[in-house]
Amino acid sequence: MAKKRSGKTNNTKAPASKNSRPRVAAPQASDQRCYTIADWRLEKPDFKIEQQREGEEVRYIVHGDLSRAAPPIRESKYLTREQHIEIYRWMLLNRRMEAALENLYKQGKVVGGVYFGLGQEACSCASTYALKKDEWMGPMIRNQGSLLVKGFSARDIMMQYMAKAGSPTFGKDASSHFGDIRERNVVSPISTLGDLIPVLTGVALGARLQGRNIAVMTYIGDGGQSTGVTYEGLNFAAVQNLGLVLFVENNIWAYSTPTDEQFLVKDLAERAIAYGIPGVIVDGTDACQVYDAAHEACERARRGEGPTLIEAKMMRMKGHAIHDAAQYVPRPLFEYWTRRDPIARFENYLVNVKKWLTREENDKLIADVERQLNEDREYAVNSPMPDAATTPLDVWCEGCHEVKVKYAVPKYPNEKKNVRVKQVETAGHLR
Numbered sequence: 001m002a003k004k005r006s007g008k009t010n011n012t013k014a015p016a017s018k019n020s021r022p023r024v025a026a027p028q029a030s031d032q033r034c035y036t037i038a039d040w041r042l043e044k045p046d047f048k049i050e051q052q053r054e055g056e057e058v059r060y061i062v063h064g065d066l067s068r069a070a071p072p073i074r075e076s077k078y079l080t081r082e083q084h085i086e087i088y089r090w091m092l093l094n095r096r097m098e099a100a101l102e103n104l105y106k107q108g109k110v111v112g113g114v115y116f117g118l119g120q121e122a123c124s125c126a127s128t129y130a131l132k133k134d135e136w137m138g139p140m141i142r143n144q145g146s147l148l149v150k151g152f153s154a155r156d157i158m159m160q161y162m163a164k165a166g167s168p169t170f171g172k173d174a175s176s177h178f179g180d181i182r183e184r185n186v187v188s189p190i191s192t193l194g195d196l197i198p199v200l201t202g203v204a205l206g207a208r209l210q211g212r213n214i215a216v217m218t219y220i221g222d223g224g225q226s227t228g229v230t231y232e233g234l235n236f237a238a239v240q241n242l243g244l245v246l247f248v249e250n251n252i253w254a255y256s257t258p259t260d261e262q263f264l265v266k267d268l269a270e271r272a273i274a275y276g277i278p279g280v281i282v283d284g285t286d287a288c289q290v291y292d293a294a295h296e297a298c299e300r301a302r303r304g305e306g307p308t309l310i311e312a313k314m315m316r317m318k319g320h321a322i323h324d325a326a327q328y329v330p331r332p333l334f335e336y337w338t339r340r341d342p343i344a345r346f347e348n349y350l351v352n353v354k355k356w357l358t359r360e361e362n363d364k365l366i367a368d369v370e371r372q373l374n375e376d377r378e379y380a381v382n383s384p385m386p387d388a389a390t391t392p393l394d395v396w397c398e399g400c401h402e403v404k405v406k407y408a409v410p411k412y413p414n415e416k417k418n419v420r421v422k423q424v425e426t427a428g429h430l431r
């Protein structure tokens with residue numbers, strides 16, 4: 001027992017208080033392993049969204065400093081002046097096209113719903129811009145900018161939403177489920193969240209069998225990344241060193257669920273550690289950061305070194321789709337992210353910081369985008385709906401088109417070595 005404080009030495013240590021007592025022995029330096037996640041952002045927003053319940057009502061309040069001014073654009077290591085301006089143009093077209101679609105919906109001209117990528121244009125446009133023409137991309141609903149960069153016109157996209165006969169699906173799908181396996185190398189979006197990941201991985205595997213390491217790109221949301229198929233697809237790409245570039249679009253919301261209610265890791269890029277691949281965090285509202293990370297990941301893919309996970313942080317600036325007014329989103333969050341608008345900041349960067357565009361050149365560029373968009377909208381509105389007689393056509397494919405190889409005739413290792421698959425094994429599996 002400890003002696004009383006009598007001036008004599010007390011050799012017995014007083015017990016630590018309950019709270020300060022460590023639960024496990026303090027780890028030795030040799031027990032620790034460190035992993036690196038690159039974080040390229042010039043600011044690291046730090047706030048928390050808390051769910052509060054009042055009876056049946058659920059509401060969210062946000063904690064943190066939301067008063068800060070927006071960060072500058074981070075200088076690109078790779079983009080030329082012309083490329084900056086090209087990306088800016090795609091972003092403008094992306095935004096103006098979605099504004100036109102919203103109006104068309106309100107005029108009753110859109111069949112079905114409309115999805116928006118407002119606030120996410122830098123992520124869609126600057127990422128796909130890093131792909132080569134013969135490489136592949138699979139967009140999600142908010143990546144309409146990616147479709148534009150990959151060669152679909154605003155006319156195609158508007159006609160698709162209006163289910164017009166001349167739309168990419170000839171009026172058979174009234175939203176975003178279209179691709180192009182012939183010219184543009186775009187895999188059609190798959191609504192089941194995460195399923196594009198193994199499909200794009202399969203595209204990279206197909207190219208590998210044809211003797212090419214290519215970059216393939218797809219996107220998944222903060223919500224969708226929790227699906228099992230995300231793990232399966234990305235893990236397969238990692239193990240096979242396939243060139244998947246996966247953008248995890250962390251836009252704070254999955255429908256009405258904020259990220260604080262979805263996962264406990266600080267950053268979704270940390271997931272990369274579990275796959276054994278590089279993970280990078282970028283500011284998804286900064287086109288230069290998005291492009292540079294995408295470019296490095298694509299180069300890695302082309303060298304046959306495998307996939308990269310890029311977490312792009314931003315906010316979905318509208319509801320899930322046009323029917324959702326997003327009233328559950330705390331207003332201060334909208335104000336905070338409006339100051340981080342990807343287009344306004346990029347415009348300021350090009351016109352005032354870099355002085356790569358004069359005011360007149362900028363006005364002309366915006367007017368050109370508007371003119372092109374107006375032409376496309378008029379064409380789309382005035383084009384015919386499908387003829388009922390053609391409705392059953394192009395639904396089932398029974399050998400109507402050949403799926404051609406893209407790069408070269410595949411070489412199978414077994415074929416070369418003249419190894420035959422064991423019949424017994426095959427039969428065993430089928431039983």
Ligand SMILES: Cc1ncc(C[n+]2csc(CCOP(=O)(O)OP(=O)(O)O)c2C)c(N)n1
Binds near residue numbers: 142225316
């Ligand atoms: C496997 C699966 N579960 C649920 C849905 C329904 N659903 C469609 S979009 C969505 C929210 C997606 O949120 P997030 O992944 O964060 O993408 P965001 O809409 O924010 O871009 C849900 C739950 C679905 N399409 N697929």
Ligand SMILES: [Mg+2]
Binds near residue numbers: 221223250253254316
């Ligand atoms: Mg989301």
